[in-house]
Amino acid sequence: MSRAGIDALRERARLGLPAHVADYVDATADGVAEAEADRWDAVRFRPVALRGETETSLATTVLGTPVDHPILIAPMAQQVAAHPDGEAETARAAAASGTLVGVSTNTAVPFSRIAEQGAPWWFQAYLLADSDLTDALAARAAAAGASAIMLTVELTALRVDPRIEPTNWPDGPGRARLANLTDDERSRLGDRPGRLPGLEQIARLREIAGLPVVVKGVLRGDDARRAVDAGAAGVLVSTHGNRRLAGSIAAVDALAEVADAVAGDAEVYADSGIRDGRHVLAALALGARAVFVGRPAWWALADDGAAGVEGLLAGLADELTASLRQAGVGTPAEARAARIAVAPGFASDRGLA
Numbered sequence: 001m002s003r004a005g006i007d008a009l010r011e012r013a014r015l016g017l018p019a020h021v022a023d024y025v026d027a028t029a030d031g032v033a034e035a036e037a038d039r040w041d042a043v044r045f046r047p048v049a050l051r052g053e054t055e056t057s058l059a060t061t062v063l064g065t066p067v068d069h070p071i072l073i074a075p076m077a078q079q080v081a082a083h084p085d086g087e088a089e090t091a092r093a094a095a096a097s098g099t100l101v102g103v104s105t106n107t108a109v110p111f112s113r114i115a116e117q118g119a120p121w122w123f124q125a126y127l128l129a130d131s132d133l134t135d136a137l138a139a140r141a142a143a144a145g146a147s148a149i150m151l152t153v154e155l156t157a158l159r160v161d162p163r164i165e166p167t168n169w170p171d172g173p174g175r176a177r178l179a180n181l182t183d184d185e186r187s188r189l190g191d192r193p194g195r196l197p198g199l200e201q202i203a204r205l206r207e208i209a210g211l212p213v214v215v216k217g218v219l220r221g222d223d224a225r226r227a228v229d230a231g232a233a234g235v236l237v238s239t240h241g242n243r244r245l246a247g248s249i250a251a252v253d254a255l256a257e258v259a260d261a262v263a264g265d266a267e268v269y270a271d272s273g274i275r276d277g278r279h280v281l282a283a284l285a286l287g288a289r290a291v292f293v294g295r296p297a298w299w300a301l302a303d304d305g306a307a308g309v310e311g312l313l314a315g316l317a318d319e320l321t322a323s324l325r326q327a328g329v330g331t332p333a334e335a336r337a338a339r340i341a342v343a344p345g346f347a348s349d350r351g352l353a
């Protein structure tokens with residue numbers, strides 16, 4: 001699956017969706033769709049040679065969970081607008097593809113239906129206006145079989161456009177979100193947005209869920225280090241798919257800095273704009289253990305349900321295998337050890353003091 005193939009997938013998905021739903025999925029903080037993929041395109045490679053034939057293998061683990069390849073599915077809200085079974089259908093595709101799926105706080109599907117598909121899954125937690133409800137969701141996810149909690153540590157910029165905000169959708173699945181809270185609990189939340197978490201939330205969720213915590217949405221080495229020192233088992237470098245702050249650095253700009261800061265004490269992942277196998281190779285070579293794909297999976301789900309998502313993941317994995325061989329290495333670990341990628345920019349505060 002090439003970037004052009006994913007562009008075609010996006011167009012096909014759009015044809016079957018109401019405009020406000022398609023626009024909600026495409027939306028970015030700066031109004032420019034898919035710009036983050038250009039930053040991954042700008043990564044340059046230094047292929048190695050004379051290492052002979054090695055067997056190519058994509059299999060790895062994420063926080064101890066085995067996966068067939070390092071391409072995971074990002075937690076995304078409103079998947080029932082793409083397919084009637086929403087996240088359950090996505091989880092079915094993850095199970096068939098030997099990978100793991102993130103499940104949003106805002107899912108309209110009960111955890112039990114997602115869990116019964118058999119794929120490993122991580123629950124994505126927002127710190128809700130009523131933090132007891134965040135705790136309740138994390139505990140329910142753990143009881144239903146989630147194997148980690150992803151704590152999102154940033155808020156998106158999308159509320160600036162009321163037309164595409166799911167709570168305003170005319171008959172929307174937007175109204176059925178937070179299916180894992182009771183009606184009474186949902187009414188306690190109203191439409192109030194979440195809150196920005198502090199470091200203490202990491203230990204709190206770890207204790208309540210009894211699961212490792214991955215911090216989602218870090219773009220700086222210093223924050224990554226603080227998160228790991230506070231007990232995070234993983235750090236996901238992410239701009240929320242360019243939905244956070246207009247003018248923000250891209251995930252790829254922060255990845256090497258975060259990987260250096262964490263220095264092997266936690267797993268590092270990346271998402272935002274990953275659109276082909278070469279982007280995956282770039283992320284792995286710059287220090288990620290795995291990547292998450294967001295919108296492409298949402299579009300594939302809308303286009304052809306679980307089969308669509310399986311096809312997308314297989315296409316990306318095939319391309320990653322080809323890219324690894326062209327780079328002269330057999331595994332993601334070798335790609336990282338051989339430092340085969342050069343990031344397009346290295347944003348830090350170095351030189352400012």
Ligand SMILES: Cc1cc2nc3c(=O)[nH]c(=O)nc-3n(C[C@H](O)[C@H](O)[C@H](O)COP(=O)(O)O)c2cc1C
Pocket residue numbers: 024025026036074075076077078104105106124152216238239240241242271272273274292293294295296298
């Ligand atoms: C439609 C949509 C809904 C999303 N919902 C959530 C969410 O509920 N929680 C969250 O942490 N991230 C959410 N994200 C962000 C994704 O988890 C991920 O970081 C992002 O989509 C990756 O970028 P990409 O779409 O360019 O691949 C959402 C993204 C999209 C496109």
